[in-house]
Amino acid sequence: MDVKEKILIIVFYGASILSAAITLIILGFMVVLSFPIFSEGLFFNILTKPWSPDQGLFGLGPIIVGTLCIALLALIISFPVSLGCSFFVGILNPKGLGRHFKKFVELMTAIPTVIYGFVGIFLLVPLVREIFLKGSGLCILSASIMLAILISPTMILFFVQSFKTVPQNYLNAVDALGGNIAQKFFYVILPNTRKGIMTGIILSFGRAVGDTLIALMISGNSVAFPGSVLDSARTLTAQIALLIAADFESIEFKTLFVCGICLYIITSSGVLMARYSTKKKRHHI
Amino acid sequence: MKPNIKMCTKNLDFYYNKFQALYNISLDFHECKATALIGPSGCGKSTYLKCLNRMNDLIPKTKVIGEVKLNNEIIYDSSLDVVSLRRKVGMVFQKPNPFPKTIFENVAYGPKINGLKNKAKLTEIVEKSLKQAAIWDEVKDRLNQNALELSGGQQQRLCIARALAVNPEVLLMDEPASALDPIATQKIEELIEKLKSKLTIIIVTHNMQQASRVSDRTAFFYMGKLIEVNDTDTLFTNPALKQTEDYITGRFG
Ligand SMILES: Nc1ncnc2c1ncn2[C@@H]1O[C@H](COP(=O)(O)OP(=O)(O)OP(=O)(O)O)[C@@H](O)[C@H]1O
Ligand SMILES: [Mg+2]
Numbered sequence: 001m002d003v004k005e006k007i008l009i010i011v012f013y014g015a016s017i018l019s020a021a022i023t024l025i026i027l028g029f030m031v032v033l034s035f036p037i038f039s040e041g042l043f044f045n046i047l048t049k050p051w052s053p054d055q056g057l058f059g060l061g062p063i064i065v066g067t068l069c070i071a072l073l074a075l076i077i078s079f080p081v082s083l084g085c086s087f088f089v090g091i092l093n094p095k096g097l098g099r100h101f102k103k104f105v106e107l108m109t110a111i112p113t114v115i116y117g118f119v120g121i122f123l124l125v126p127l128v129r130e131i132f133l134k135g136s137g138l139c140i141l142s143a144s145i146m147l148a149i150l151i152s153p154t155m156i157l158f159f160v161q162s163f164k165t166v167p168q169n170y171l172n173a174v175d176a177l178g179g180n181i182a183q184k185f186f187y188v189i190l191p192n193t194r195k196g197i198m199t200g201i202i203l204s205f206g207r208a209v210g211d212t213l214i215a216l217m218i219s220g221n222s223v224a225f226p227g228s229v230l231d232s233a234r235t236l237t238a239q240i241a242l243l244i245a246a247d248f249e250s251i252e253f254k255t256l257f258v259c260g261i262c263l264y265i266i267t268s269s270g271v272l273m274a275r276y277s278t279k280k281k282r283h284h285i
Numbered sequence: 286m287k288p289n290i291k292m293c294t295k296n297l298d299f300y301y302n303k304f305q306a307l308y309n310i311s312l313d314f315h316e317c318k319a320t321a322l323i324g325p326s327g328c329g330k331s332t333y334l335k336c337l338n339r340m341n342d343l344i345p346k347t348k349v350i351g352e353v354k355l356n357n358e359i360i361y362d363s364s365l366d367v368v369s370l371r372r373k374v375g376m377v378f379q380k381p382n383p384f385p386k387t388i389f390e391n392v393a394y395g396p397k398i399n400g401l402k403n404k405a406k407l408t409e410i411v412e413k414s415l416k417q418a419a420i421w422d423e424v425k426d427r428l429n430q431n432a433l434e435l436s437g438g439q440q441q442r443l444c445i446a447r448a449l450a451v452n453p454e455v456l457l458m459d460e461p462a463s464a465l466d467p468i469a470t471q472k473i474e475e476l477i478e479k480l481k482s483k484l485t486i487i488i489v490t491h492n493m494q495q496a497s498r499v500s501d502r503t504a505f506f507y508m509g510k511l512i513e514v515n516d517t518d519t520l521f522t523n524p525a526l527k528q529t530e531d532y533i534t535g536r537f538g
Contacts, residue, residue, distance in 0.1 A: 095345065169382035173444070175343060176378075177395040177451060178371035187394065188384060 027264055034257035046258055051223040058255045062225045064262055066233030069140050069226055070215060071208040074147035078204065082152045083197075086159035087185060102160065108153040117217035120146040125218060134230050138220035141229040146214045151204035158203065162196020163189055202274045206267045212237035236263050288315040290357075291485040292337065292374075292455055297351035299332055299341070306332045308510045309351075314455070319477060319486040321496035321517065324506030325532070330489040333506070334457050337487065338374040339367055355455070372399065375453035379460040381440035383432035383447070388415075388424050391432045391443055395451035410450055418446035419476050438469025445476065456480065458488040462495065474499050493533055497521050505529045 037046065037058075049059035085105070089098040124145060129137030166189050174184045190197070212235075220232025221242065234242075236259045246253045292314040299307035306329045314320050322330045335341045336353060339360065353360050360370055372395075383391050392411040401407060411428070415421040420442040424435070432443055441461060448456060458477075462470040477486055477499045490496050496503050497517055504514040505528075513520065513529045524530045 167382075169378070169380065170384055172340070172378060173382045173384065173447075174398075175340060176338065176371060176376035177398065177447070178368040179398045180368060183398045187398070192385065 027261070030257045030260040030264065034254060034261060037251070037254050037258055046255065053252050056251075058251055060236075060239075060255065060258060060262065062223055063234050063236055063239050063259070064266075065225055066140070066219070067209060067235040067237075067263075067266065069229070069233060070143050070147065070219060070235055071205060073140060073144035073229060074151060074208045075201065075205055077144060078148035078152045078155060079201065081148070082155035082159060082200075082204075085152070086156045086163065089156065090160040090163040091185060091189065092181065102157075105153045105156050109157070113150060113211060113213045114217075116146055116150050117213050120214060120218040128230075132230055135232070136220065138218060138232055139230045140219060140226055140233050143215050143219035143233075144229070146218055147208045147211060150211060150214060151207050154207060155200045155204045158200030159193070159197060162193040162200070165196065166192045198274045198277065202270050205270050209235075209263065209267055209270075210237060212241050216241055236260075236266075288318070290314070291316040292355050292487075293353075294333075294336070295352040295354075297333075297336060297349070297353060299329070299336055299350075300348040301332075301344070302346045306509050307336070310511045312504055312511060312514060314485055314487055315502065316485050317481060317483070318501040319481050319488060319499055321500035321503045322487065322489045322506060323491070323493065323496050323503060323532070324512075326491075328506040329509045330506055331459050334376075334459055334487065334489055337455070337457055338371050338376055340371075340376065342367065372451045373453055374455045374457060375448035375451065376457045377441070377445050377448055377459070377461050380464055381437055381444050383435070383440050383443050385431065385433050387429045388432050388435070388443060389428040392446050392450050395447060399451060411446075414446040414450040415443075417449050417480070418442045419472065419479070420446060436469070438465045438472060441465060441469070441473060442476065445473075449480075453484060455485045455487065458486065460489050460491060463491060470495070493521070493535075505532060507532070 046058055046060050047064075048061060049057045051057065051059050051062060085101070089102045089105070092098065120142060125137035125142050127137070128139065128142045128145075129135070132141075170188050170192065171184060174188050179187070215235040216238040219235065219238065221234045221238055222232040223234050224231075226233045240256050240259050243252060243256055290313045293312065295311050297307055297310040298305060310333060322333065324330055332341070336349060337360075341347050341349070349361055355370070355373065359365075384394065386394075389411055392414050393407045396407060396410050401410075412421065412425075415424060420439060423439060424430075424443075432440065435443060441464075445456075445461070462473045465473065474495065477488065480486060481501075488496075488500065500517045502514065503517045503520045505512045505520070505524075507528060513524060513526050515525070520529065521533055524533065
């Protein structure tokens, strides 16, 4: 091995260690900065009490619940739609209309979130208000629908990509047995792409949880446990964005780091769960 | 006695886009007989085979001219149901391609997509097909094992069982033993011998001995054309054309 090669290896090793380290450093940083909260015995209050800084209550419970509700609902809306679209683009019509549709979807990933936020406020929110005749329309449902639109391109592109990995062998076998295209999809393509589909879902979930602007603009930002999807709610990201300007010494400000940790935990557990589920099932597929 | 013609093509031309892969092929397949298709690589054997169950339909920009008939009915007809055609004309590929599922599910797949749900009936069909494919004894205790854990030869017989499970009338085999060792190959050949009593077999092979062992008739293809077809014995011992003789004696190809 000559010197050049050695240097290359060191550079690549260094880069991967650095990027792994950064995620850990960020976690450590947040834990350290939120330490005062833990040490003052406020931790349980944070999870159980409501958010009411004036009375000295800094509960994040409603916000965590709000975050999960919005992100999960967005996934629930987006998943079937994305699966359908990717079926169309990847299998039913990959050459004709599907190809153009795919280009369009790729384009969608490049649209800044704030645009989605605008569309949400001016089109979706009034619509939701009129349909359900309840509240302002700034609610979990509106935010989730908008988020669903935001994350579906990621899902669609991921799904389409993973459909391509199904060996032609298997597809030939279905055709030779007289299977139609739907049977091909459900019996062969889906079971063989479970992993890719899971990865697409996780990435999208991460995006849904991590997105700040749409939730901030559309979800209404009220800090109470939501009772229905038509209630307003606040997400962890919106909470951070709203409070970041508060003064540095206040407890309020310090709770932001707890928010950060919660976000961290939510997205990482998503990843771990998905890993686990694909690992266990791999035997079958 | 005149043999019963199960399947035939008349003046069949086939195009991949502008490239003509088959020229004017007229060939009859006798019922409950095995016909071997031989010829050098690239001469169009696989293409021809795939015309018989319309697998070529799936390749874009292909064109078929001429007639293909099954039981005296034209199969390239817009009113014909491709699904039911492929059920009658099964296919086994060169490389074993079981689904990454259990042995049972592999065989039950065909009947299932044809709407059979009854578990007892499925079990019965699976057993019968595996027996027909001469693999039952080797797998009967592990039907729930993943099919990919079988050996290559076993996988190929499993694929044959999968094709048999829908009760085809014709079985197309594209070099079914070329990826297998001599013993596994022998098993497949014995199997073909056995299956002939019930169905019509059309087999592509590069192996002259195999063609002469398993087939009743042999057709020699060259550059997209059918050069000669005859009873296997006659073709191998007394070919009509010099070209055929050169090929079967290994002088070219
Ligand atoms: N999908 C395709 N698109 C375009 N041309 C093709 C396609 N498949 C086959 N061909 C061409 O058609 C001709 C016949 O191919 P085919 O696969 O039928 O030959 P073969 O006799 O089965 O050969 P082998 O013995 O190597 O399997 C070849 O010249 C090949 O290049
Ligand atoms: Mg071939």
